[in-house]
Amino acid sequence: MGKISAEGVGEVQEYVDICDYATGLSRSLNGQILPSERSGHALLEQWNPLGVVGVISAFNFPCAVYGWNNALALVTGNAVVWKPAPSTPLIAVAVTKWVIVFVVDIGFCLIVPGSALLKIETLFFLYNHMTFRLIEDVLKKNNLPGGLCSLVCGEGDVGQALVKDKRVNLVSFTGSTEVGRIIGQQVQARFGKILLELGGNNAIIVNDDADLNMVVPATVFAAVGTAGQRCTTTRRLIVHESVYDQLLERVKKAYAQFESRIGDPLEQNTIIGPLHNEVAVMKYKVTVAEAIATGGKVEYGGKVLDDKEGNYVLPTIVSGLPHDAPVVLRETFAPILYVFKFKTLDEAVKINNEVAQGLSSSLFTNNIQNVFKWMGPKGSDCGIVNVNIPTSGAEIGGAFGGEKETGGGRESGSDSWKQYMRRSTCTINFSKELPLAQGIKFE
Template identity: 30%
Template sequence: MKDLTVQPSIGFELPEVFQGKHLIAGEWVSEGDTFDRISPSHGVVVSRSAKGDEAMTERAIAAARETFDSGAWSRISGKERAAALLKVADLIEANVDRIAVQESLESGKPISQARGEVGGAADLWRYAASLARTTHGDSHNTLGEDMLGVVVKDPIGVVSIITPWNFPFWILSQKLPFALAAGCTVVVKPSEMTPSSTVMMGELLVEAGLPAGVCNIVLGYGQPVGSVMSTHKDVDMVTFTGSTAVGKLITEASAGTLKKVALELGGKNPQVIFPDADLDNATDAVTFGVYFNVGQCCNSSSRIIVHEDIAEDFVARVVALSRKVKFGDPMDPETQVGAIVTAEHNAKIDGYVQKAVQAGARVEIGGATLAVDGLGEQFYQPTVVSGVTADMAIAREEVFGPVLTVLTFRTLDEAIALTNDSDYGLSAGVWSDDIHTCLEFARRADAGTVWTNTWMDGYPELAFGGMKQSGQGREIGRYGFEEFLEVKSLVMRVGRDSRAPWVNSGD
């Protein structure tokens, strides 16, 4: 550990404990029990939130249903909806620091990354606003002289939005503005580990003048809040981001009402490195891909597949760069990797590494918890594990931490086979100066996103989502927007009825 770059505590002055409330029909509500969030980096309570129950969740759903049916949001013009979303985007940018500090304290992520997440989310709201004004259907004027067909797109209705702890503000902004742009009303449940930035979002929505009942927030746990949101008959759609295991439970729970379900789940994302690649850029991208957000990222490039001719050299490059990555106090703007979200998850990460070693893998760097002066041991060292075989759990399952596994290949076909030998299909990357190699890989890889000679670049215009057990449906972009719309066909007779009557009414 003496070779690592560790950032000790900077003695950040913590803000007052944030008091989180539910938002129901435009009113802030705090009734009954509460729950605390202890900062993974600082070990003290940083938020105290109202604890929702079944009755509170039903109140929120009823408010969303009543508001949707009233047309106060669902039937106003796209121009009006867009104007409200643009106000929210401006308010997000005016409140970046306040939201980012709270998110960093609750999640353990570096403050610089939290600021980027919150500030960048404003662009998602502005893009969604553009979609609110430009959505359209189709017309069919070739059905005969007395017929006109029109296909319209209506808001799907009441949407339950359930978000995770790793990017609570960003992932909310991948869902909420697009649902609102479509004309839906919503009930939101953030993770109980990072609830506060969602409450802060609610404050911005109220300030922006969003009508009461359009967005309702219920704080609490999956049982009972998430369960009611997934099964209630007045909910038309559930959109969830989180683990594959929970996604399957939501699908099962929602089956009784046949509501629409959109899922963004786990990943075991590879970067494939060919010998002709720009190895300096690839090394930097791999290092970023595995350590960004403490590796607690569905898009983390947690496995690399390296051509055997360059494997030893490439691993050495990644290890050398890993030693320079700044791990430690999340509140230090220089820190690049912060704390693990819970002690239990820290132990789970270490368990994967230790089992791999027992199975014959080698730890090139890291492989243990990391103590940070003044902050404790809820950190994990930057870890690179080589000598991994495709059957090991560390190569197949989502570790969700700063742990990189290394596999090797000889041919393009073998690299693609290793890429696709996974239950997941969220994202993949390829590094090569040969455009033919990149194109063939991109076409054959089972992944919702394929990056070539880059990693984790994203834009509001481009859809995001996975194949196989990485989920169903898409987020952001026009495809993500259309998840919140229902297609309706209008068949209209516009001239005299020239058909012969089906029933002859004469003698």
Template identity: 30%
Template sequence: MSDLNVVSISEAKLPAEPFVARHLIDGDWRQSADGSTFDRVSPSHGSVVTKAAKGGARDVDAAVSAARLAFDKGRWSRTSGKERATLLLKIADLIDRERERIAYWETLESGKPISQAMAEIEGASDIWRFAASLARTMHGESYNSLGSDMLGLVLKEPVGVVSIITPWNFPFLIVSQKLPFALAAGCTAVIKPSEMTPATTVILGELCIEAGIPAGVVNIVLGYGDPVGTAMTADKRVDMVTFTGSTGVGKAIVKAAAGTLKKVSLELGGKNPQVIFPDADLESAVDAVVFGVYFNAGECCNSGSRIIVHEDIAEAFLKATVDLSRKVPFGDPLDPSTKVGAIITPDHQSKIDKYVRDAADAGATVHLGGEALTVPGLAGQFYQPTIVADVKSDMPIAREEVFGPVLSVLTFKTLDEAIELVNDADYGLSAGVWSENVHTCLEFARRAHAGTVWTNTWMDGFAELPFGGVKESGQGRELGKYGLDEFLEAKTVTMRIGKTRAPWVA
């Protein structure tokens, strides 16, 4: 550990009192119906940072009732695109105003670096502004080619009440990939953030109220997946569920939603490969690989945790990656210089470590890390930057989502072999290719089974471009105009002009 870049405890102060989080239901902040609460302990500092209301079935029922009434009464669904856009822009401005506060609490609850959290909040406000632009430009279609006496219209209407269930790894960013698009479409919402990171979603609720969102349009119920998420999924008054999280939970949501045949949108796991060809810009590729696997401590669905490097350059590439990994600042997430913070829970840290140990027992070689990281002055859990080579494609570390700062390295000889390795996975969220040959990049992009393909870069994202996966990485899309379409239904209106219809019965 002595040759790693470890950032000890910073001078930033912990809060004097924990954040108090309550449910937002029908425009009011409420405790749980049964008075239950739960605590969130900071994964980096080991102290209680949030005290939250612990929701149950009665709280979900009240929130869904409020969202259903608000939608059916047209408090939001019948407003104009201009009105919706104006409010979304207000919320974006308020997010910018509260950026430091949001980032602070997100860092304490999730363990991610404060500098990263600040950047994510900035990105979130940009998404709200993009969604506002869609609210103004949303439109249907007309068909004037059906005959002289017919006119066809396709109306785009909001799907209705949406349950939004978000994860702990990007709590503010991911709710901002869902809620503003639902609101732009005219939907009402019930949101459940992860029980590990409730604070920033509650802050977003405060900003929605301050901006003037009508009561019942945005509701928040805090608590655990069972019973809160289960009730939000199965309730027949809910028209759609959008969920980001593990593939296992996503499958359970599909089953729970099947009883009412509601619409489901899922953004799930990934085992995302980057393929490095011999003609790649190796310095840029190494930097992107290091970024891709350690960003957010690897607790990222887009983590570039599976590297497939050409055997001619594998040894040199591995050495450069190990050398650069030693320089990445791991440690106290409240220090602005830190790039990798804490692991979300002790149980998850143990899961990460088991993947590494099992791979080593199966014949893989650990070239760096492979154990917990001690950060002086901090009581939380951290894991060393870890690189595992000599990995075989059938090893769990090469096929399953480790969700930690662990890089698996495989090798290939030909493009066809690389594509076979890329597609030999249950997941299909994202993939990357590094080559100076545009023909190689284009062929890879067309043949890789993934919702996003990056060429000579990794994890660049834009509000304008859709995001989502294939296979067990999910269904549906977020962001871009496709992200708005998820929350819309098409309604056909067929109009006869004048009394020209011939009688069916003479």
């Protein structure tokens, strides 16, 4: 998809980390034992697997997102069907092949890749055939059923089949709000379970007491990393008026230092790779043009790098727009950063919360009162509420997800396993009497 080498390696490490985390978490899956109001009765919760979990992942994290879901789904006893983004099938195949090699090498069959419905060239047909042969051998040795982990590649029709299939008890979708809304309605129409991880129009708030030496690298990392194609990318920088001019100049200077390091993502010196495809470049151009047409000033960037072969653009900073301008409120998956001034923290929080999404947010301040206000009920309305760190860079141990049009789902975190299981309330009568509700009695 165009990630630089360091980000690609980091994503694989995320997969390893969530497997390690899920393995440890599997030892603490539990339900409550509750005090019963009735004498001689026990009341408790029982958690059981859902059955089949469908995972539809996005192009921007083609390895890690599957891992977040797959690891937890497996340790909770489910089978998984994975439908990756149609533009990143090779990564999906590579991940599946790696799992097969792992299984064969250690003779362990908790993770077993199954059928592969690959609509891509003869190579994938041959790989599919090899997959079945390997699985057949491994399953025979371990007396386990097939298809615990299945890979299905294709376009939207393949995803639709997965979404509408009643045998798929939970659908986990990572992608745009527009597509997520459709998938959510379709799954809910058949009373299935849905886990949505959708868009984010994330903001960093810089208070007047913030350490700007921390703010500058945090902003650059979160705004231009992965060429602005993370769901946690910083798209809005909300700065106290007393430090606005100083910070803007420093961020512009930092952006300029990276211009020579835009290019081939496989080169070690590259910091910023390309956008995903030509459609993404077109959306970038349209958005920049709209920002200018509605009164915005391009402080830096705003151009497509036509001299480079590929979908390269300059990371862009735009000032002068109202914070509620339509182009600002709309998430654009590209490295475009809008900068605004504020007078009071209450005003800044209001700006942070006025967008439709609620994924990630960050406040830079050294005032402890501001910190707790920011994290409290009158603070950020996002699922991720940071202080003095960027909007990007979540840890496996914390629940990842957001509110509003981000979808409300949570991946990873201490209790995320519950989404992959069904809860039963169990009452056991171990007495010789049968007390009925409402005190009703009859012979």
